[in-house]
Amino acid sequence: IVAGGSDGSVRVRWLNSEGGQIVPSAPLDDSRPAVSLPPHSGMVVSLAACKKNGAGMLVSGAQDGTVRVWDFSDDPLEEGDEFSSEYDAGANGDADSEFQPLVLYQLVGYKVWLGSICVDEEGLRLVSDG
Numbered sequence: 001i002v003a004g005g006s007d008g009s010v011r012v013r014w015l016n017s018e019g020g021q022i023v024p025s026a027p028l029d030d031s032r033p034a035v036s037l038p039p040h041s042g043m044v045v046s047l048a049a050c051k052k053n054g055a056g057m058l059v060s061g062a063q064d065g066t067v068r069v070w071d072f073s074d075d076p077l078e079e080g081d082e083f084s085s086e087y088d089a090g091a092n093g094d095a096d097s098e099f100q101p102l103v104l105y106q107l108v109g110y111k112v113w114l115g116s117i118c119v120d121e122e123g124l125r126l127v128s129d130g
Helices: none
Strands: 002-004 010-012 035-037 044-052 055-062 067-071 102-107 117-119 126-128
Touching: 002 044, 002 055, 044 117, 055 117, 067 126
Parallel strands: none
Antiparallel strands: 002 010, 010 035, 044 055, 055 067, 067 102, 117 126
C-alpha cells in the first residue's frame, strides 16, 4: 500500500497475505517495516502506479508543483551503474534494505493546483492536470 500525506510524505506498507488472499484479522505485514520516501514540500494530491518491463513504478504529485517518477523495482540499477540524487530513498535510514526506491525523474514548474496524474498501462505516457 502506498499513501501520500498532507505533510508531503509518501509511505509504503506491505499487505499480509496467505495463499494470495489478504489476512482479514491482520491486513498489514508488521514483519516488514514501513518505508518513508523523501517528502514533497507540499501536500501529496495524486499517486499513480504502473509496470514498465516488469518493474514497478510510482508517480507522485504534490501541491508544491512537483511530480516524481519512482522506480520500485528490487534492483533498479544495472551492475556498474551509478546513481546520485538527494531524493535517493536509501538515504533516509530505513531498515528495510531490500526495498529502496529511487527517483528517476522530478518534474517541476506547475504554477497552479496539481490535481491528478494518470499513467498508461505500458508506463510510457504520463498525463497530469494543473
